[in-house]
Amino acid sequence: MSLEAPPRPDQGLFPTDQEYDSLLGRRNRKAQFFKVFCLLMLTIAVVALATLLYTIVNDSFGLVAVVNQNDPDDVVASLGHDPETTTLNDLSYDELVGLLEANVSSGVGRRLERDQRFYEDRLVFESDEVWDEICSSNEPPAGCTRGPRNTADVFSLVQERVIVPDVIASYPLAQSIVNPEAFEQEVAAGFEAGRFGDYTADQASIEWRAWFNTTFLLAPASATPEIAGIRTAILGSVWLVVITVIFAVPVGVGAAIYLVEFAKPSRFNDFVQTNINNLAGVPSIIYGMLGLAILVRVLEPFTSGAIFTTGPAPSDNGRTVLSAGITLGLLTLPVVIISSQEALKAVPDSLRQAGLALGATRWQTVRSQILPVAMPGVLTGTILAVARAVGETAPLILVGAASFITADPTGPFSKFTALPIQIFQWTSFPQEEFRNIAAAASIALLILLLVLNAFAVILRNRYSRRIP
């Protein structure tokens, strides 16, 4: 049905139907174009995320050309196992130690044992008399007091000393799947061009390698990418989380309670609030400098543990887990405070008034009425803040975590390394294989963050179910 257009009084002022149609068409096209443009931009963000994850996975798996000093299959066969069904991973602790005994010179073996012994009750490389003698000397080696090694440690020792793998070339996942022959040709060409030094082509075997595997997670740090693991770094990160939480949660929630429930509007409290907002915008590296100047340097007797003992300090300087944990705690604090404040402010005023009307004091009201209701919000905000702190690298570099550490952290006064630090160091090395383990460590870090986030969701759901 079409309506007759009413007569127009002045044709000059209004567009003709034709003009009107083309104007409308132009406007619609513009609107359509804009919508597509916006959607395209959003898609770019999705593509960026996908590419990032793809890059990490791509470098964590793939074909490698590896030269082993001893073939793992031969080694397994030499112990009487069938190499078809048994791998090096399946060997028992005793068999692994036996392999070391058979393949390592006695001098190296003694050094390893003095570092950390293999069995609680017997010695493998040292004789009992010598052991007693060096342990009663003035400077006993670490092995005299430390507990025995575990299977993962000995496994990586076997890798390092018996198998001695050397990855001479690696290929990313996508290319390994699409075009595995190209890799073989590349390696063969590399041998012809003499790029692999003393190795000959028949020494190298081409195999699949998942750089992200359980051995990688369990092995201690090492300077050789083929055998390096991230256990030391994971433990370091876990220690950091614990100290950060212990410091930031009580202080942050306390400050939020003070600001929301107790503080009356005053110039000082306004100042505190503005200050917290400002702190939330300070770059993390500045917190690192604060940690370096105050915690590592000024408070060295405290952060190195020297004031807690009369003997030698647990650490020779303040570059310890404790310093780094408190630094991350200070960094997290503004975020914890702000998110806890939001959660507390969301609690209806009627609850406060009811509590006070019944004669409860302010703190009693807060403790038994307001905090339980605000808890899910507080917890979610806190865990998300801590998850952010776990991924922070810059402050850790500043407080001195960037040195090469292979020993697991044993307490708050230990030297340590952390997952982001390992990723940073491995990424900055030029060799290809370090890229691979940096990618694998990134997967581990992302999984750790995922776990923390899942934890936040679970806690929130649990708490909100209990409170109707």
Added chain:
Amino acid sequence: MTPNDQVEVDRTPKSLLKQPRPGEMLIRGFLFICGAISIATTVGILYELGKESLLFFQDERVDFFEFITGTVWQPQGGAFGVWPLILGTLLISVIAMVVAVPIGLAAAIYLSEYASRRVRGFFKPVLEILVGIPTVVYGFFALTFMTPLLRSVLGSSVVGFFNVASAGVVVGILIVPLISSLAEDALSAVPDSLREGAYALGASKFEVSTRIVVPGALSGIAAGLVVAMSRAVGETMVVTLAAGAAPRNFTLGADSFFGYILNPFESAQAMTGYIAITASGDLAYNTIDYNSIFAIGLTLFFMTLGLNALSRRMVKRFREAYE
């Protein structure tokens, strides 16, 4: 009536009157100290940065005037002009903003004005995951994906292995979620009555978005952009890994502006990169290197503080307009 207004009642028995409660006071005191720790943090930052910077400027090799005007940063050669490092930071931040502003704003407009619930449910988590990824992983991404990509597209003779463009683009990706979420907040704070009024006059969705909603939310959006800029200026890991470790020293007038000073395809150290690289070795106290990172840190601190303060003022004005 607020809860702390107390009603005066005559002839109340003495036992019911307000009594001193030591426990309550103790807890109150503890909570107050918690609040005060944040002040102590600020004081600590200002004091330490200030003190070490002062030591830096007292050193005979350093001249304050040279620091704020000099265009050569060469600690070994005794040249301490801060501009090469600021130049690195600004180049990276500007590239990051060029990448992030269109993406972030378009994403915010789409999510706030166009997207259905289902579309939001897909895109919002993607942006949240982007926020959650640690910056060191972005650094890895810059070095192993972005740099090779730029080098293969533009030629490895044009693009250096360490270059500002790669770092800038990746920092841009990193701040997209920040821009989009702050801008989306600002857009959704614009009252619906404005949108409805415009629709009633026959405006298309595009016209409502770009002529009514965006101008209405402009100061909020601008505040978000300033915060994002401050985040880009303070970003460390991507910059340290991908932009290189040599400050881009230059001489005004002698060096070509676009060929060298502003060339995005060559390396340039940023302020944060200098601090991180210098501190990652075994840094001895009371050396000029140690003191210099604090002077740079103080410069960085004031830059980000200024940007954040500016953004808060903008937000305040924006809130006043609609509340």
